[in-house]
Amino acid sequence: MAAKEDLQLLGLAVSPFAIRVRIALNLKGVSYENLEQNLMDKSELLLKSNPVHKKVPVLIHGGKPICESLVILQYVDEVWTAAPSILPAEPYNRAVARFWAGFVDDKLFPSMVGILKATTEEERAAKVSETLAAMGKLEEAFAERASGKPFFGGDSIGYVDLALGSTLIWLEAVRRMFGVAFIDAGETPLLAAWAERFREAEAANGELPDADIAVEFGRTLQARWAAASAAAN
Ligand SMILES: N[C@@H](CCC(=O)N[C@@H](CS)C(=O)NCC(=O)O)C(=O)O
Missing domain, CATH: 3.40.30.10 (Glutaredoxin)
Known part of the structure; x- marks a missing residue:
């Protein structure tokens, strides 16, 4: 208990x-x-x-x-030091985990939000390319870091899994809104399988709302950004 x-x-x-x-x-x-x-x-x-x-x-x-x-x-x-550990114990592996979690927040997520914020098709296409490129890097990182294990963190969900896994509903929302898949079995097969495992993990159960809720929220944000930009011009 x-x-x-x-x-x-x-x-x-x-x-x-x-x-x-x-x-x-x-x-x-x-x-x-x-x-x-x-x-x-x-x-x-x-x-x-x-x-x-x-x-x-x-x-x-x-x-x-x-x-x-x-x-x-x-x-x-x-x-709460009881297993599972979120960060790896070994200093180099901890540093690498922090690097990739930072990459999710500093590169992947802002590029993806840029797709929502874009006001022209060119701008949107550039942000889609940036997001796809960032995902390609994460696919490579997964191959190297997980080395055959189910998660970036090894046998259980760790720091990078939490950082990236929490963006899944937004990646799916953007796919539903603009028709671009960022994690897919053809381009990012390792992450596609990883995403399934992440969604099904007991700890994630009930914590990833349906992406339609994010779609609705995304549309509200888009309307607010458009209004703010109109007010500034
Ligand atoms: N770097 C922050 C980002 C948190 C963040 O952006 N939160 C958003 C919701 S997803 C927020 O509270 N936004 C309110 C605002 O910008 O006024 C973190 O990792 O906690």
Whole structure:
């Protein structure tokens, strides 16, 4: 039976950054209170807990806020040390895992969001190419890092799996909106098989909402960006 913790997560069902934290907490068998946030009308608790970025997720442990999803994953791994480990034990492998998780957040995700934000077909095509190129790099990284094992983290979901796996609903949403597949059995066979395993993993069960919810959210974001850009011109 998991210990009852004084633990709250300020999150959002479709946020990839919150999804990775929820799956990490499931992996560790830690129970927490999920406090769904409305980003169009931010709560006092969110503003007070993450005054710098004012973003979800925030994990509040014993009243103390921890911000930034990758920082939260490391915190979770350090506080709840029972297996499975999220980060590898060996320093070089830890560094490489941090590198690839950073790559997901700094390259893959912004390129993919760029597809939603693009205002011309040329701009959109350039962002699609960037996203495909980033995915190609991740396919190569998987071949090298997993070396025949099911996950980047080896036998169980680890840091890079959480970083990339949490973006799956958005990759699928963008596929539904624009018809481009970023993970597919022809181009990225290793990641295609990995994505299936990730979705079916017990810890991910129920944490990856249907991509149609992300499609709807994506359309709302597109409308907001268009309105903001019209107001600025
Ligand atoms: N680097 C942050 C990104 C978090 C993030 O972008 N959260 C979005 C939701 S997916 C958010 O809260 N946005 C609110 C805003 O930008 O005002 C992390 O890893 O936690």
